[in-house]
Structures are given as structure tokens and as C-alpha cells.
Amino acid sequence: MHTYTTSRIALPSRSSQPALPEAFEPALLQPLSFFPAGAEIYAQGEKAGPFYQVEFGAVRIYRLLADGRRQISAFHLAGETFGFEADSTHHFFAEAINATGIRVFRFATGADISRQLLPLALKGLTRAQEHLLVLGRQNAIERVAAFLLDMAERQGGLQPIELPMSRMDIGDYLGLTIETVSRVFSRLKDKGVIRLSSLRSVEIVKHDALQDMSE
Amino acid sequence: MHTYTTSRIALPSRSSQPALPEAFEPALLQPLSFFPAGAEIYAQGEKAGPFYQVEFGAVRIYRLLADGRRQISAFHLAGETFGFEADSTHHFFAEAINATGIRVFRFATGADISRQLLPLALKGLTRAQEHLLVLGRQNAIERVAAFLLDMAERQGGLQPIELPMSRMDIGDYLGLTIETVSRVFSRLKDKGVIRLSSLRSVEIVKHDALQDMSE
DNA sequence: CGCGACCTTGATTACACTCAATGCGCGTGG
DNA sequence: CCACGCGCATTGAGTGTAATCAAGGTCGCG
Numbered sequence: 001m002h003t004y005t006t007s008r009i010a011l012p013s014r015s016s017q018p019a020l021p022e023a024f025e026p027a028l029l030q031p032l033s034f035f036p037a038g039a040e041i042y043a044q045g046e047k048a049g050p051f052y053q054v055e056f057g058a059v060r061i062y063r064l065l066a067d068g069r070r071q072i073s074a075f076h077l078a079g080e081t082f083g084f085e086a087d088s089t090h091h092f093f094a095e096a097i098n099a100t101g102i103r104v105f106r107f108a109t110g111a112d113i114s115r116q117l118l119p120l121a122l123k124g125l126t127r128a129q130e131h132l133l134v135l136g137r138q139n140a141i142e143r144v145a146a147f148l149l150d151m152a153e154r155q156g157g158l159q160p161i162e163l164p165m166s167r168m169d170i171g172d173y174l175g176l177t178i179e180t181v182s183r184v185f186s187r188l189k190d191k192g193v194i195r196l197s198s199l200r201s202v203e204i205v206k207h208d209a210l211q212d213m214s215e
Numbered sequence: 216m217h218t219y220t221t222s223r224i225a226l227p228s229r230s231s232q233p234a235l236p237e238a239f240e241p242a243l244l245q246p247l248s249f250f251p252a253g254a255e256i257y258a259q260g261e262k263a264g265p266f267y268q269v270e271f272g273a274v275r276i277y278r279l280l281a282d283g284r285r286q287i288s289a290f291h292l293a294g295e296t297f298g299f300e301a302d303s304t305h306h307f308f309a310e311a312i313n314a315t316g317i318r319v320f321r322f323a324t325g326a327d328i329s330r331q332l333l334p335l336a337l338k339g340l341t342r343a344q345e346h347l348l349v350l351g352r353q354n355a356i357e358r359v360a361a362f363l364l365d366m367a368e369r370q371g372g373l374q375p376i377e378l379p380m381s382r383m384d385i386g387d388y389l390g391l392t393i394e395t396v397s398r399v400f401s402r403l404k405d406k407g408v409i410r411l412s413s414l415r416s417v418e419i420v421k422h423d424a425l426q427d428m429s430e
Numbered sequence: 431c432g433c434g435a436c437c438t439t440g441a442t443t444a445c446a447c448t449c450a451a452t453g454c455g456c457g458t459g460g
Numbered sequence: 461c462c463a464c465g466c467g468c469a470t471t472g473a474g475t476g477t478a479a480t481c482a483a484g485g486t487c488g489c490g
Contacts, residue, residue, distance in 0.1 A: 136390030
């Protein structure tokens with residue numbers, strides 16, 4: 001991992017998320033850290049403390065079972081914030097999916113940042129609970145449809161949608177195998193609902209059809 | 216729904232959760248509200264604002280798909296708090312499972328309660344993300360085992376465990392059908408892992424076996 | 431005591447998983 | 461610039477777990 005000490009750089013971000021605070025007060029000076037593909041940002045069991053904002057690239061948050069089964073609970077794209085925990089320990093792993101730039105915010109002991117963190121925590125809670133519905137009650141097509149629509153929305157509806165993650169990541173996020181994800185992509189392509197300009201680049205042709213499928 | 220205006224009553228709660236604040240400051244006077252079994256506490260789409268603490272009884276938080284499929288994202292037992300939202304709208308339904316007493320906290324506009332709410336929101340976030348692993352990557356036996364261990368822990372390890380909810384509620388929480396839940400209970404009973412003193416009262420005989428199954 | 435809601439059990443089906451082989455795309459090195 | 465190799469993705473065949481459909485059984489309450 002290589003750490004820049006610049007305090008501000010041009011943002012390659014194409015995120016259209018509602019603007020997040022560019023800095024948190026009272027935050028200590030935040031270096032920009034660079035993580036190559038696959039690099040660990042933090043591990044389950046590690047001490048938590050700072051939190052993190054994606055400048056460019058993408059991050060996966062996940063948990064493992066003893067036998068290696070993996071559940072990705074969230075992806076974080078440019079502009080999004082993660083890493084806050086209920087107690088002082090990380091309950092999940094965080095890894096860079098691709099080359100990723102991350103701003104790390106640390107706080108003076110005693111600083112009260114709850115006012116800034118609460119909306120982010122509540123947003124994450126709502127997202128997680130909505131994802132429970134997908135995993136608990138939707139079939140493979142519905143899951144993939146919901147995922148594509150979510151990615152589209154988080155990229156501001158810009159076409160095509162860029163998927164920074166592999167089919168395996170998508171499977172581990174949706175509770176499906178890589179093969180099932182692939183088959184659903186193929187079916188959606190055959191039906192003319194989506195078009196794949198490349199493996200990681202999806203164009204939604206029939207938005208309404210996808211919406212219907214997602215419920 | 217019937218509302219008492221007593222500001223303090225004896226608590227039938229048997230929860231051994233870490234003590235939650237008995238009152239939030241600066242909260243307005245909180246009446247105790249009584250909800251009979253099945254009563255709606257709030258609905259998806261309703262305006263949010265106050266939040267809620269279970270005094271006795273149990274609550275289910277859920278979401279519906281258009282065709283009626285239901286996912287329960289959380290149960291809340293005595294002592295637990297729920298109802299806070301990312302924006303001013305409820306994204307879920309909340310219903311009393313049984314006869315339930317709930318304290319409703321409302322706040323003066325402008326009051327900053329983020330310091331008190333943040334730990335609760337973060338706890339909920341961790342719980343939801345852990346449940347994602349169960350729904351995404353565990354089979355029926357593992358799901359039921361994890362559920363029973365969770366209920367046991369939240370009741371302080373007291374035996375037997377009281378299940379305030381129906382098999383259907385359990386199924387909708389675990390992403391299973393009522394039949395599958397029933398079959399798994401039967402299998403666990405036949406194996407001598409649990410004992411059912413009644414339908415809603417479970418004794419964990421082989422705690423270790425259950426723990427092994429839950430992962 | 432009888433009814434109705436809830437639960438259990440059985441038989442069959444279906445959807446996604448597993449195992450296996452092939453295909454594609456990209457980076458590297460000749 | 462092309463060929464090779466490797467990682468990732470697709471496609472196919474067969475299997476298995478949980479869903480569905482259906483029939484009883486049990487519990488609790490009026």
C-alpha cells in the first residue's frame with residue numbers, strides 16, 4: 001500500500017451520489033491512500049477507529065464462514081463512506097476491488113462526530129435491510145435485476161453501467177454462484193433487456209422490463 | 216391501539232440485554248402504548264419521527280414484495296429500540312407480534328439526539344449485515360441453528376427459550392418456508408439437540424452441536 | 431367440548447448448485 | 461505483431477435442497 005500525503009487531488013470520480021461532505025470536522029489531516037486490486041483495507045477482528053471515503057475505484061465489504069463461503073454485504077463506489085463500527089472492532093473485511101484511492105479520516109479523542117456519522121449509519125442500515133429482502137425472498141433473476149438497477153442508480157443513470165467487480169463478487173453479493181450469475185446475464189442479453197459491450201460494461205436496453213423483473 | 220398515559224410502570228421484561236437508557240434526553244414525556252397481537256405500529260411510507268422502545272412483548276420489522284412475499288428484517292424484544300430512519304419516511308412495517316407495550320419517544324424540533332442514536336444505529340447495522348451472511352450463504356439447518364442461538368443469547372441464556380413468534384414469522388425472517396422451518400425443528404428434536412416443551416418454548420440440550428451447525 | 435389457527439409430515443417438483451468442459455479476452459514475452 | 465498462457469466467464473449435464481402441493485394432527489381458546 002502506498003500513501004500519498006497530498007491533502008487534495010483531482011477526483012476521477014464519476015459518482016453522482018448526493019454530495020457528501022468533503023471533509024469531516026473536527027477531522028485530523030487526511031492523507032489519500034492508494035490500494036491496488038485485491039488489497040486489504042482492514043480485516044475482521046482488527047481494531048476500528050478511523051473511517052474511509054472512496055475517492056476512486058471500488059471496495060467490497062464481506063464476511064467469511066469457516067469453510068470459506070463468503071458473503072459480500074456491500075460494495076462502495078466513489079464518494080461513499082464506510083468503516084464505522086458499533087464497537088471498537090471491525091466485524092467485516094474491507095478490500096479494494098480495483099486500484100482504489102481512499103481518504104482516511106481520523107478523529108481527536110473525544111471529538112463528537114455522531115451528528116455527521118448518524119445519517120451515514122442510517123443509510124447503510126436501510127440499504128442492508130433492503131438487501132435482506134433480496135437475499136431472503138427473491139429468485140436469481142430478480143436478484144440480478146435488482147443489482148443492475150441499483151448499480152445504474154448509483155452511477156446516476158449514466159450508460160453504460162461500469163461493473164468494477166467480477167462475476168464471483170456479484171455472486172457473493174447476491175447469494176448466488178458464479179455460474180448462476182452468468183446464466184442470468186446471458187438470459188437477459190438473449191431477451192434484449194441488457195447489452196454487454198464488454199464483460200464489465202452493461203447497457204440497460206429495457207429499463208422497464210428490468211424493473212418488472214426486480215419484484 | 217390503546218394508549219396509557221402512565222409515565223412509568225413495572226416492567227414484565229425478562230430481557231438481559233445490556234441496560235438501555237430508561238429515558239432519552241431531551242425527550243418529551245413518553246406515554247406507554249399498548250398494541251394487541253398483530254397491531255400495526257407504523258407502516259412503510261408513513262412519516263417517521265419518534266422512535267420506540269419495547270417494554271414487554273415483541274415486534275417484527277418487515278418489508279413486502281408486490282406479490283405478498285414478506286421478509287422480516289428484525290425482531291425486537293423487551294428492552295430493544297427501533298423506528299429510526301435515514302430520512303423522514305418509514306421504509307418498513309412494524310407490527311406487534313403479541314400483546315406488546317411500547318414506549319414512544321418524541322423529540323423537540325432541533326434537539327440533537329445523534330449521540331444517543333448512533334450506537335443503536337450501528338448495532339442494528341452490524342446485526343443486519345450479519346444476517347445477510349445467514350440469508351446469502353447458509354442452508355436451512357444453519358439458519359435455524361443461528362436463529363436459536365441468537366434468541367438464546369438475547370434472552371440471557373435462560374432456559375427454556377421463549378419464541379414469541381410463529382413458524383411463519385421465523386420462516387419469513389430466515390428466508391425459508393414454514394414447512395422447512397418445521398422440518399428442521401423436527402430434525403433437531405429427533406437428534407436430541409433441542410427439546411420442545413411447547414411449540415413456542417425451546418430448550419437447547421446440546422449447545423455445542425447447535426453451534427457447530429450454525430457455521 | 432368443539433372449532434379454527436397453527437403446525438407437522440409426506441410426495442413431488444423446480445430452481446439453483448455442483449461438476450465439467452469450453453470459450454474469451456487480456457497481458458506478456460518472443 | 462502475433463502466439464501463448466492464464467484468469468475469468470460461459471455453457472452444458474446431472475444432482476440435491478428447499479419449495480410447493482396436499483393431507484392430517486395438535487394446541488389453545490371460546
